Amino acid sequence: MLYYIFRWLEEYGISGSHLWGYISFRGIVALILALIISAWFGEKFIKCLKRKQITEVQRDASIDPFGVKKIGVPSMGGIIIIVALLIPVLLLGRLRNIYLILMVVTTVWLGFLGGMDDFIKIFRHNKEGLKGKYKIVGQVTIGLIVGLVLWASPDVKANLNLEVTKNDGTEMVVQHKDKAEKTLKTTIPLVKNHNLDYSEIMSFCGKYKTAAGWILFVIMTIVVVTAVSNGANLNDGMDGMCAGNSAIIGVVLGILAYVSSHLRYAAYLNIMYIPGSEELVVFFMAFIGALIGFLWYNAYPAQVFMGDTGSLTIGGIIAVGAIIIHKELLLPILCGIFFIESLSVIVQVYYYKLGKRKGVKQRIFKRTPIHDNFRTQDSQLDPECKYLIKVPHNAVHESKITIRFWITTIILAALAIITLKIR
Template structure:
């Protein structure tokens, strides 16, 4: 909104209005504004939640060996993140940009879905919340919408990177095609000068391989959005855990969006140049600022929980942002913590069911998601159950676990970024 106002004023030579054409100016302003809104609005919203008794009721305090009672802490704090994110984006972004529109729609859609889940838990006193099938339908729906828009929109185009040989016998010269076009290619980490082409994967369909490739892309989009959204939801089990990890991932996606929107940097890194993706930098800077501001209240001991309102939205934002810049195959590295959290739950359920069929009570980990494994005392375990992994012996404080998970995410993010240069 302000972008268009100041660009209009620039036509009349108004001093300083040209600054709004710089993505760096708008991005930094978005980060600061989101942080301030999150911190200011957060305090007032937490007081409102307490007055209305919109608080946590389903926390199992037996999980925490240090006896911290979290029942009564305000929930649905994800609204703080969403408000602090959307206001700067609407004020500072180019709202006619298709990528920015998709990010806003994803935020609102998954925020509403998570809000319904939290509403049922708190006001209907149903600790299960929204039924799993409805949650999956909501996640699949936004994945389908994003995939179809990226398929059908004429504004979604990229300039493909082309290797032209060697310069002075040492360096590969990379240029981009002069004409932006729709593409089914995406970046493969660690593989030099290669992109995955969905149409080639579906090459067995012959003359219909391109259409089949787009169908595969839409299916991939649905899978990625659902998987990352659920992974973030599982990671939201300790004070500051999900918000901190997501802010770190947001930094990486902001960097990747910037280099993808800059033709010289895209050529240097041998990745696709994506015109218009610079607006994602504004979005992810606001995303980072909103999460950091939220951490002011969510760091241990938490004054507010984000709830599914926040965690489902955060995961969807990360997934859709990565898909737009053709970096969805980097997500297993970038979101390694989310991936491990989800995998630990899947393996735990699978192993338990195998034992149940044989009449044996067994588990792999002491508790899942995996972060709960590290804060579980041996004395809290079921003596009738066989545990495959009982380490660590003794429990770690959740603040220590959270910081260590942040450190792991920083390492994974660094690895994901340098994979581009390794290529």
């Protein structure tokens, strides 16, 4: 909104109005504004939640060996993140940008889905919340919408990168096609040509390989959105854990969105130039600011939990942002913590069911998701159950686990960035 107002004022020569045309200026303002809104609104919202007794369903106290009782802590704090994110985006973003529209729709959609889950837990006193199949349907639906829009919208285009030899034949340089076009290519790490073409994967379909490639792309979008959203949801088990990890991931996606929207930087990194993706910089700067402001209240000991309202939304935002800038194949590295959390639950359930069929009680980890394994003492374990991994034997405090997970995410974020130059 403000972007259009100040661009209009610029036509009349109003001093300072030209600043709103710079993506760096709008991005920094979005970050500061989101942080302030998150911190200010967060305090008011937490007091409101306490008055109305909208608090977390009592968690299993036996998980925490340090005896921290998380009773009476307000939940649905994800609303703080969503409000602090959307207000700067709507004020500072170019609202006709298709990528920004998709990010806003994803935020609202998954925020509503997570809010329904928290509502059922709190007001219906149902610890299970929204049934898993309904969550999956909601995640698959938004993934389908995003995939189809990216397929059908004429505004979704990219200038493909080309390696050409200088006139003197001394070295190869990267240039981009003069004309932006629809493309099924995506950046793939650690590969020399740096691009994977979905239509080439479907080349066995012959003359229909392009259509089949788009179908594969839509399916991939659904899978990525669902997986990352659920991974963030599982990571939200300790104070500050998910918010901190997601803020770090948001920094990387903001950087990648910026270089993808800058012709010279895109050429230097040998990645696709994506016109219009600069608006994602505003979005992710607001995303970072909202999460940092939320950490003011969510850091140990938490004054508020984000709930599924926040965690499902955060994961969806990360997934859709990466898909838009053709970096979805970097997510297993960048979101490595989310991936490990999800994988730990999957293998734990599979191994337990495998033993159950044999009449043996067995588990791989002491508890899952994996972060719970580190705060579980050996004395808390079921003596009738066999555990493959029982380290650490003594529990680690959750604040230390959280910080160590943050550090791991920083390392993975650095690796994700440098893979753009390692081929």
